[in-house]
Amino acid sequence: MDILYNYALRTTGNEDDARDLLQETFLKAYRFWDKYEKGTNIRAWLFRIMKNSYINRYRKETKEPDKVDYGDIENFYNTIRADYADTNDLQEKLFGNLLGDEVAKALEELPEDFRTVVILCDIEGMTYEEISEFIERPIGTVRSRLHRGRKLLQAKLFEYAKKQGIVPHD
Amino acid sequence: MLNCGEAHAMAGDALDRVLPGDMKSAFLAHLKACPPCRNEYEIELLAKNVVRQTLKHVPTPSSVSQTVVQLLRSQIEKAQGRSWLDRLLSWRFLAPTLAAGAIVLALTALLIVPRETSSDSAHTAGNDIINQSLKNFSLVQSGELKPSLIACYSDVIVGYFQRQNFQFTVSVLSDDSCDWYGAMANTYDGVNLAHIVYKRGDDLLYVYEVKKADALVGSVLSLPAAAKESLARTGWYTDPHHNDCNIVLWTVDETLCAAVSTMRKDRLLALLSPR
Structure with missing residues (x-):
């Protein structure tokens, strides 16, 4: 249950919605128990129910579809490279002062597909193979989404750091 | 390199x-x-x-896991057909009203809810489908009459009635705006009856269902002549004699349904019209 709860918490961003999503997931699992193929990964099955429930229930409320501007991510790196010859100092400044809430918010703002793999890999510590089974996508897709998700997350964290004056503005 | x-x-x-x-x-x-x-x-x-x-891995709070386990247990119990009284006892939110409610419910169920008995004779007000529907609706409203099964999904209700092996198909409205559905089955002088409650926000809709032949041509239950005539002619009947609620009767294949609700008549008819 912990993996599901953590995913719900990191996805919805609050404990109440996470609890509701968890309850809905188990209710649906009970309702559709006959659809579960015995011998297959039940955690992955439950996870997919939760992900679909989340998409159906919460994403309807968002006004804009998920968008990823890869150009921004590349610009971020170009900026970093141009402004900071030595990253040792930058690293300390860049992320060392960020609070958990800011990191959580940055994660919540990631597009659904990217957020999912980042949560499963970096918070839950799952292997690529396990994630692949959970999201029913090839390992190559897991790698690709992780790469893009992390880049985007780094860009968001950098923006927070700039707003708070942790690192200088452009 | x-x-x-x-x-x-x-x-x-x-x-x-x-x-x-x-x-x-x-x-x-x-x-x-x-x-x-x-x-x-x-x-x-x-x-x-x-x-x-x-963002460390957070263990699921015990209150959350307990709630989920409780929820699943109640679903399983409902599906296994435990008596409504047993479930009432397990419903935490009903505990404060349980003692009084159980007594009143038992008495009213004995006195008013249609049940298997031979003491009621045919062609009296007690066997009038509209009267029975009104009385049951009143008990549902007051909370004295609780369904045997409550579910969030209409197909759970459909499954419940399928297991009753009635001689007619119970018509269950699938309504996206429904908070929950309640179901109960019993017999009245050997006639099978289905009772469905739809909770939609502040509104309650109670539907009484019976085999059409038992309602229209049988000797156990009765209907006013005007209702029979209208149902035979149009398949619908709206009873005009009630100020505090609306009653609509209609037939679906071999089933007769009687809906009672405080909803406005136009809203009620709009809700039922897909049938």
């Missing part, structure tokens, strides 16, 4: 420590010789660690 593109492609696997030994050596050798790639990799490593350290 790797070039930057090759090193870039390996960065993710290196970050997650799944890069094979020889490739890892090559990757690290490239980073040592290439400050831009090293910088980028170090930032990625740092970001991963920031996420891992600030």
Whole structure:
């Protein structure tokens, strides 16, 4: 249950919605128990129910579809490279002062597909193979989404750091 | 020696420590010789660690896991057809009203709810479908009459009635705006009756269902002549004699349904019209 709860918490961003999503997931699992193929990964099955429930229930409320501007991510790196010859100092400044809430918010703002793999890999510590089974996508897709998700997350964290004056503005 | 593109492609696997030994050596050798790639990799490593350290895995709160277990247990119990009284006892939110409610419910169920008995004779007000529907609706409203099964999904209700092996198909309205559905089955002088409650926000809709032949031509239950005539002619009948609620009767194949609700008549008819 912990993996599901953590995913719900990191996805919805609050404990109440996470609890509701968890309850809905188990209710649906009970309702559709006959659809579960015995011998297959039940955690992955439950996870997919939760992900679909989340998409159906919460994403309807968002006004804009998920968008990823890869150009921004590349610009971020170009900026970093141009402004900071030595990253040792930058690293300390860049992320060392960020609070958990800011990191959580940055994660919540990631597009659904990217957020999912980042949560499963970096918070839950799952292997690529396990994630692949959970999201029913090839390992190559897991790698690709992780790469893009992390880049985007780094860009968001950098923006927070700039707003708070942790690192200088452009 | 790797070039930057090759090193870039390996960065993710290196970050997650799944890069094979020889490739890892090559990757690290490239980073040592290439400050831009090293910088980028170090930032990625740092970001991963920031996420891992600030958003640690949280154990599910015991209150949440208990709620889920309780929820599942109640669903299983409902599906297994435990008596409504047993379930009432397990409903935490009903505890304060349980003692009084159970007594009143038992008495009213004995006195008013249609049940298997031979004491009621045919062609009296007591066997009038509209009267029975009104009385049951009143008990549902007051909370004295609780369904045997409550579910969030209409198909759970459909399954419940299928297990009753009635001689007619119970018509269950699938309503997206319904908070929950309640169901109960019993017999009245050998006639099978289905009772469905739809909770929609502040509105309650109660529907009484019986085999059409039992309602229209049988001797156990009765209907006013005007209702029979209208149902035979149009398949619908709206009873005009009630100020505080609306009653609509209609037939679906071999089933007669009687809906009672405080909803406005136009809303009620709109809700029932897909039937």
